[in-house]
Amino acid sequence: MDNLNLDQHISGQFNADLEELKTQLLEMGGVVQQQISDAVDAIEQADSELAEKVMVIEDDVDNREVSLDENCTTVLARRQPAASDLRMVLAVSKATRDLERMGDEAQKIAKMAIALNEEGQAPHGYVELRHIGDIVEKMVNSTLDAFARFDVDTAVKVARDDKAVDREYKSAMRELVTYMMEDPRSIGRVMNIIWALRSLERIGDHARNIAEHIVYLVKGLDVRHTSVKEMERQVKDA
Template sequence: MDNLHLDQHISQQFNADLEDLKTQLLEMGGVVEQQIVDAVKAIENADGDLAERVIVVEDDVDEREVNLDENCTMVLARRQPAASDLRMVLAVAKITRDLERMGDEAQKIAKMAISLNEDGGAPRGYVELRHIGSIVQKMVNSTLDAFARFDVETALEVAKEDNKVDQEYKSAMREMATYMMEDPRSISRVMNIMWALRALERIGDHARNIAEHTIYLVRGLDVRHTSVKEIERQLHES
């Protein structure tokens, strides 16, 4: 695990400002993580009430995003941070956006759960949903942990898991498409599962983004649009 040494400042308030940004971000992450867990559970069980709660939580997530954006802007304006301090503020701002988009995807899953609750369950796709959902939930937990501990090795593992999710998603889509051709009557219900799987795949992408922001924060390496193999090489050479 890397140990990021944020610059020490004469102003204790500056230290407090940076720590507060980190705390607020992790709190937002906790809310979004639970939102994803509940959304997957809602669609697995066609639980309309739980799905409605997931949708309501999105307002809280949006408010947290706005507050964190404002706080980041204030720190930049007042403190004019440099080096690792600047990377910290920028990372928080970028991760905040990814968390908000994760919340949006969880909301989409919840809406599919409501549709399934009203129209009847889909005949296929729940095994794939449960499997990919489990991987993605672990990715979200791990990527937030990587940020909290400034741990680039865990961040790298999250990036590797994203490749796995992409493969599993493509396989599931092929199976769902084949089934719908065999039984056209199931199309609308199976499509709800497919949209939920798409949302989970996107959450995995955002988890990887957070992992990449963490690597930038700790090592100063911009690894966006970079293969996992190349990220690994850069980390071991830096």
């Protein structure tokens, strides 16, 4: 944490408490990252067993969220942190919620994988799913890396990548809607792909949220609801 210049504490235990919060967050992020990867693979490989694994892991993600929330509350109550220390606790708390919601979206993708196996594979949309899935998985990985290193530049890049995901998602939607209009018999199965793509787009949104938390943590800037260009400007001027 030295590279963030967090407040120096009389209590070494306080430093240990903050470091533990960070460690637990990154561990939770690793679980969610694998959950997302497995969910996309489950659709591509028509693997219901892998999809079921993703859904079971969601219980672990939920438990980690509850545990981290409790630990953040304990640190706030016992240490009454200020300045960068307080931002650290708040950033972990907010990022934890976003990770849990990513897990929820991964679970939804897994449900779509099972539905496709039961109803028959969709005739279109798998290329788009893999393409957007790859971008989103890299975003999540970069976000966790940025949090681990308090790297604002990487956090800003994640925000830029989210805009790319939005563009790819809209393009995929246009193609899939056109396909369903041409072949109405495919609507039910293609809709499962559409819902999976929608979940990936939301995971990208949550990755951007965490990137914004990192900017707040390191720079003390609230960049929510700002454009990427404005975020870059504020970070540069800070």
